[in-house]
Amino acid sequence: MPDQAQLLPGTLDLLILKAVSLGPLHGYGILLRIGQITSSALLIEQGALYPALFRLVRQGLLKPSWGVSDNNRRAKFYELTTAGRKRFREETEGWNRVAAAMAAALGATAEEI
């Protein structure tokens, strides 16, 4: 998969929040959702998802609960807490600002300066 990019530090958390913000998901589901919304452009080792997930749970941003998946398997589902929703909004805004600034910076030409 040569066209996949390495994940920037800190972006995984935001992606997880985004994935879960669209509806409760179990771990594998989150991974699929991220693949889907990034068009598989980003490379995540599957196991690496879990420490990140638990970190978010510990921070009180995600709420886990056991349920049954579409495959009829027991799985743990995650949804955003109120704090999680708030954090997701803030992080999204922050990211957009940085991205815009970066895009502007990188798009600058000699004449504009």
Added chain:
Amino acid sequence: MNPITWLRSLAARLFHRDSSAREIDEELRAHIAHRADDLARSGMDRAKAERQARIEFGGLERYKEESGEVLGGNAIRTLLQDARYSIRVLRKSPGFTIAAVLTLALAIGANALVFGVLNALVLRPLKVPHPQSLYTIEHGGYKDTSSSYPDFLDLRHRNRSFDDLTAYILVQVGLDTGRETSQPWCYEVTSNYFDAMQVRPYLGRFFHDADEHGPNSAPYLVLSYAFWHSQFQDDRTVVGRVVLVNKHPFTILGVAPPEFNGTLLFFYPDFWLPMVQQEQVQGMKVLDARGERDMFMVLGHMKPGVTPAQAIADLNSVGAYLEKTYPKTDAYMTFSLARPSLAGDMMGPGVKAFMTGMMLLAGLILLAACANLGSLFAARAADRSREVALRLALGSSRTRILRSVFTEAVLISLIGGALGLEGSVALLRALSAWHPIPQYPMHVPVYADATVYVVAFLLALVSGFLFGAVPVRQILRTNPYEIVKAGSGTIVSGNTARRMTLRDILLVVQIAICGVLVTSSLVAVRGLVRSMHSNFGFDPNSALLAGTNLGMAGYTGDRLPTMERRMIESIEALPGVKSVGLISYVPLSGGGSNEDVFTDETTDLRTANAAANSQEFKISPDYFRAAGTNLLAGRSFTWQDDISSTRVAVVNALFARKFFGSITNAIGKYFKTEDGTRVQVVGVAQDGKYYLLTEDPRPAMFFPFLQYPISNIGLVVRSERDPLQLAAEIRRTVRNLDPSLPLTTQTWTQGLDIALFPSHVATVALGVLGAMGAILSLTGIFGMAAYSVSKRLKELGIRMALGAQRKEVLTAALGRPLRLLALGSAAGLLLGILAARVLAFIVYQATPRDPLVLTGVVLAMALLGLLATWIPAQRALSINPIVLLRED
């Protein structure tokens, strides 16, 4: 938190961790199963799909662990993991582990032991209610706790700072329970004693102020729990029973609670009886004599809200009143406060200084052990640098590696600490059961309590971190690429200089500490040996002591000297007996009496006008001959120096010089005693030691016992016969005279045990610490020498191949450890000489300026060095360069 609750919560946490670990496992496996489902759906066969899912997932165990760590508080599990790993590592090098554990067991054990004693004797208060406010009143003039009974009464009634004051005297009495006779020790106390100490009876009742109405009005006694248990077999009907004390009937009122053993830490009374019975108990009546400082101790609880300074000021104002009102007897009436448990300044400062010194030395031992283990750990870390490099290269973090090093160190220190603590607790128990001086109810109540355990645990923990920290820098510096690239053998070259310096310093420090210990123990041993052979002013060899108290058998007044003379004469008649002398207090056997003396011209006999305070003895005519004391001038007493003739005395040389200018000048001159009696000096005896081995020369005077009747006597029997046989015959003789006379016999050398007791204890303690120091420096030097030889085998091999001589090889291999040894020993010797000055307070004639001690230390350290480097030297010499060089 109590340990059980703590364990339970720990278990709960561990259990919980287990369940959360299971949950993580389940969740991660569910992920893999879902992935496998998807792969299978896309056409892969199930087994292959599952394998593929696992591969895509990555390191399942690693993520499980990381997730667990994220979930937080995983410290305990990590710790257990680290501990398991450390145990595995340590089991792989049992030699190292055993050496390290034993070193620490010794060091921590020594500390726990010394701290146990310090805790019991100095830190732990007496077992009475409100021990914090309990003080004994020390007399400023005499620097002891004694007081006269009338002065005590004034202090008690005129002070405003104490709830109540009580006083007591230690006496030995003859007890006849009807079934058997014994000579127990008791406290003669003022009748408010138990009320002032706020103690409740275990059985029956105590006596109170209301029970006494003048002399001999309260013939009661209260048993100690231990005495009740041993002598009356816990018989609850003893209350109300009448027993005979010195032949006088006394009623047992009650039993004291088991934890109350009087108000001296080391001297447990068998029972208590009221002081108003003094005449019956001690055979004398001094309760109305203001000049007789007969009370052993005055003590009481300070009122709440009063500071010690206020109390002292209050007492001093009472003292000023006493000085003004009774100028004849009361001088220097200033006071200070002290803790009663060690009899105030009598033993307190000595015990405190000694125990503090011992604690310091024990701390030094622990420090030496830590230095020793630190360098062992550093050497080990160097040897394991490849392993460390590999672990780093494989992705382990430096923190994790450091944590495992510390876990190893703490594990060793905890195991060593547990072993050491167990040993010291056993020793403390043995000490507590020990009766150092059989004729006194001496106890050393030094059982270990929770404080001792906690301190030992903390010491173990701290030392673990201390020596675990030594190799930290080394590990932090480790560069995995360099080391893995360099291969074995050359690992250390780059770091050698620096690391060796750290180890060098540790070794020098350790040897210096050991040098201090060896020096102090040699100084103490030499002091003891010398004090055994010093001039006591009498000859304790081939002399037997027989002690009795005629008061216990009911003798008083004129019957005393008559019976005493009969005893002397019938013992003199025994075969092989050269001479028999009687004395009121056998010198250096733990008792004594002193008195102010005045020049003949003094008319105002107040203490402030006294020319000297002199040791005072009553003796029989033949005492000097029996004791082996030389008479320098004049004569000894005769049987004619009795109540009807002039009062005469023999004084010692110091007394003669102080009073009359010279020895010859003294003969025929007069001086006055406290009661104004004019006494004529008829002889001068040589100076001697009377009360303490370490005392400065004191004036002493001897009076004929026929002029001053005494009931408590010691007989000195000089004979070359076997002491055991002779003692039996003396007992038979005395029993024939009067079977109710109590009698103790021992050789005079045994009798000196009391005087030598502090030196004995100091010497044994320092000897043990010195030996431990020696062992530690032995292992330290050995470790360093062995390590340096093993690391330089190849270099030494090349040197040999190039034609180096044995001497040059040895210099190369062992020069450094030996130089360090010399440096450390010199430093230790110097420090030890400084430290030994402190010793001189406890061990008589301990002086470091003693060529024998200096040579001894140098020899001992040299011997240690030789021993420690012997095996490494052999190894260096047995190098076969060909084999060695071929190996690489």
